[in-house]
Amino acid sequence: MREEFLLDPSVTFLNHGSFGATPRAVFERYQEWQLELERQPVLFLARRLDGLLAEARTALAGYVGADPDDLVFVPNATAGVNVAAWPLGLQAGDEVLSTDLEYGAVDLTWEHVCGDLGARYVRTPIRLPVTSADEIVETIWAGVTPRTRALFLSHHTSTTALTLPVAELCRRAREAGIRTIVDGAHVPGQVPLNLRDLDVDYYAGNCHKWLCAPKGAGFLYVRRELQRDVHPLLVSWGYEGDDPSFVSRHEKQGTRDSSAYLTVPEAIDWQREHDWDAVRTRCHELARRARNELGLEPLTPDSCEFFAQMVTLRLPEDAPEDLKDRLYDDYRIEIPVSEHGEDRFIRASFQGYNDAADLERLRDALAALL
Structure with missing residues (x-):
């Protein structure tokens, strides 16, 4: 299968986890979308793009077990976590509970958000090696205090490559009235995912890693009743009208190349075919x-x-x-x-x-x- 990818054949590539790699056929479809855009930019961006993105979202939603109107495309999981971090209503003294196994970039996100709002980002140490899922659950849950407003976890950690028992932790958090945000950067394409079953409030994932879509294709899922308060980092044409939707606010953000998003269905199909x-x-x-x-x-x-x-x-x-x-x-x-x-x-x-x-x-x- 090596010949299906564009990787340098002289390198033994054992680092798919960092940035992924895209199959030749999927990359060619990505370039076809770019060429279609350049042939007639007005037709593509002003008349066709909304429908094309809806088709791509529908394919992705079916793959991750969600309703198409409950997720939006973002460039990567870190961008999705950034969007999800602000609408939590954190106040001075509140806590966001996490672990010491999280990706460094999103640690910085939470430190920044909590620092601006006077809240605390609490990183519970996880003893390594781990011995059981129950041990992980109880270690993390022991960090919950009356001030805990949100629980942030990686579904599959980056540096330590460990699948965390997020389903049980999301269940406990929901019973306790604690918001849940999950970083699923390494999950789509590697770990089975059904967002309806997971019952999480916010979930950010990548399509360019293990699903093998082009770089710059990720998504953010938000529970339906929370979407009204979730805003993109860029306010643009998606805010037109009296009651712009969650999808509209996030998809209409000025001129940009959405070809990576549009290629996600091709990546899903390519993996199924293989x-x-x-x-x-x-x-x-x-x-x-x-x-x-x-x-x-x-x-x-x-x-x-x-x-x-x-x-x-x-x-x-x-x-x-x-x-x-x-x-x-x-x-x-x-x-x-x-x-x-x-x-x-x-x-x-x-x-x-x-x-x-x-x-x-x-x-x-x-x-x-x-």
Whole structure:
């Protein structure tokens, strides 16, 4: 399947998780949308775009288990979290509860929002390695106080590649009257998702990562009764009329290229045509092999409950400081190495274009470098 993608064949690419990669056929459809726009910009933007976006939203909504009118396109999950952070009605002394496993960019979002409003962003430490979903739930829930107004969680964490038990936490939060915001950047295309079943208030996801759509395609889902208070970061033509809709406010934001959004249905269809359930199963098995064969400490039990197509392992204390650079410069392996507190981790991503030979190249390189 490697030939279906545009990736440099000289690189062992084990970092799909950072930015994704788009199949050749999907990318070509993306370029076709751009060409259609340039052939007749007025026809495309002023007369056709609303309908085209509605069709794309309908396809995406069916894929993630939502009503098309309950989600809007955004450039990425971080943008969606930024939109969701402001309408919570936070006041001085309120708390937004989270964990110390969240993506750094959205940590900065919450620190900024809470700082402006006099609220607190509380990051509950999660002990690694984790041993059970119940342990994670109880650790996070122990951080709830009478001042907790919102719970913010990653559905699947970035650095640690850990699937969190967000369904149970959303259920508890809803019973307690606490708003829930979930960062699903790594979920669509990698972890099964049904937003109706999840019963979350706000959910931001990416289509350009594991769903393999072009870069700049994400979405924000908002529970229907909360949508009136949710506003985009840019106010534009979507506010025309006496009662502009949630979708209108977010989709009509001046002149921009929506080709990445319009290509999302193509990405969904492409994965279905290539039996992506079987691909995900094969990739999870590669991640399991990496967990069990690389000789490094895993962060989770050996179960798809905790990891899917990415796996993160703890590096030994004496691992070279320049390990990431040496893996790339000496072995042409693209893979992230990161810090978390006093620990250093390596995260391997396995997508449809990866195979056992990629894992073996990583194993041999680490054996030589560690």
